[in-house]
Amino acid sequence: MKRVFLIISLGTALLAACAPAAEKPALQAVRLPMGYIPNVQFAPFYVAAEKGYFKEEGIAVEFDYKFETDGVALVGAGELPFSLVSGEQVPLARAQGLPVVYAMAWWHGFPVAVAALEDSGIRTVEDLKGKKVGIPILAGASYVGFRALLNSAGVEEEEVTLDVIGYNQVEALVGGQVDAAVVYANNEPIQLAARGYKVNVIRVADFVDLASNGLLTNEKTIAEKPELVRGMIRAILRAVGDTVADPDAAYQICRKYVEGLAEDDPIQKQVLAATLAFWKADKPGRSELAAWQNMEATLRSMGLLSGEMDITKAFTNEFLPG
Numbered sequence: 001m002k003r004v005f006l007i008i009s010l011g012t013a014l015l016a017a018c019a020p021a022a023e024k025p026a027l028q029a030v031r032l033p034m035g036y037i038p039n040v041q042f043a044p045f046y047v048a049a050e051k052g053y054f055k056e057e058g059i060a061v062e063f064d065y066k067f068e069t070d071g072v073a074l075v076g077a078g079e080l081p082f083s084l085v086s087g088e089q090v091p092l093a094r095a096q097g098l099p100v101v102y103a104m105a106w107w108h109g110f111p112v113a114v115a116a117l118e119d120s121g122i123r124t125v126e127d128l129k130g131k132k133v134g135i136p137i138l139a140g141a142s143y144v145g146f147r148a149l150l151n152s153a154g155v156e157e158e159e160v161t162l163d164v165i166g167y168n169q170v171e172a173l174v175g176g177q178v179d180a181a182v183v184y185a186n187n188e189p190i191q192l193a194a195r196g197y198k199v200n201v202i203r204v205a206d207f208v209d210l211a212s213n214g215l216l217t218n219e220k221t222i223a224e225k226p227e228l229v230r231g232m233i234r235a236i237l238r239a240v241g242d243t244v245a246d247p248d249a250a251y252q253i254c255r256k257y258v259e260g261l262a263e264d265d266p267i268q269k270q271v272l273a274a275t276l277a278f279w280k281a282d283k284p285g286r287s288e289l290a291a292w293q294n295m296e297a298t299l300r301s302m303g304l305l306s307g308e309m310d311i312t313k314a315f316t317n318e319f320l321p322g
Helices: 002-018 040-050 071-076 089-095 140-152 169-174 188-194 219-224 226-245 247-254 266-279 289-301
Strands: 028-033 059-064 083-085 100-105 112-117 132-135 161-164 180-184 199-203 214-218
Touching: 028 083, 028 226, 040 059, 040 226, 040 247, 040 266, 059 226, 071 083, 071 089, 071 100, 071 214, 089 100, 089 289, 100 219, 100 226, 112 140, 112 169, 112 188, 132 140, 132 169, 140 180, 140 289, 169 180, 169 188, 180 188, 188 199, 188 266, 214 219, 214 226, 219 226, 226 247, 226 266, 247 266
Parallel strands: 028 059, 132 161, 132 180
Antiparallel strands: 083 214, 100 214, 112 180, 112 199
């Protein structure tokens, strides 16, 4: 009996050894609308991809830079699970019945600002009264941030002259087309300084706390694939930490994703350095109710929101690590 048992046991072991190894689960493909062209400002996402952080979470990410792609609409329709988004888009989308949810704050502090050449004498929000201010478009984060800035000082939009100039703020300021321009604090002021101009910068984040750029998902993904949401956020925040800790290494990784980025571009390195300040936080990824309430109040003052809204349903912190 013992001999038979031994033969059977050996046979079973041989069969197990010859059996094919269990296949690893396929990665979840995720197309991520970015809302902009490849840029060092997306460094954490490139770091997460290059270091395999997305892959470790079972995710295969495809970065989508197509301008015609409306990430908010696609996520709201359930066609995509995620998109990068500026904070003002979330309550606006929910007001239209789209079941979107902001799941992770990527930026801590609204990046919009007003820049003016030093010799303009514009140093405060009140100094904008009676001045011509260039703005890319009368919509989106630039317009919302500008209105929030005016509201913080009790200045009415009618007290300034807004000139829609497209994304030519640097040229408009240098050429004297406008007295000041609505910019991103981590971008155009650095370009102006690189040209030798002294610039005064009035940052929205210094006057009012608004919900800023982050990761958007939807109620369906939260209900059906909560681990996908957690994994996506873990990978991104892990890479944000790496980028803040070693921006030089992150910059070199960017070169694989940003075509034409030089090995040592001082302006782009300064843009990255200035952007780091918006990613640092005591509680990475967390967004605060007060920032969302301020955003809602700003949108209502602009006439972009009407009717009741439960702003607490627009965001969640439940998927953050820890």
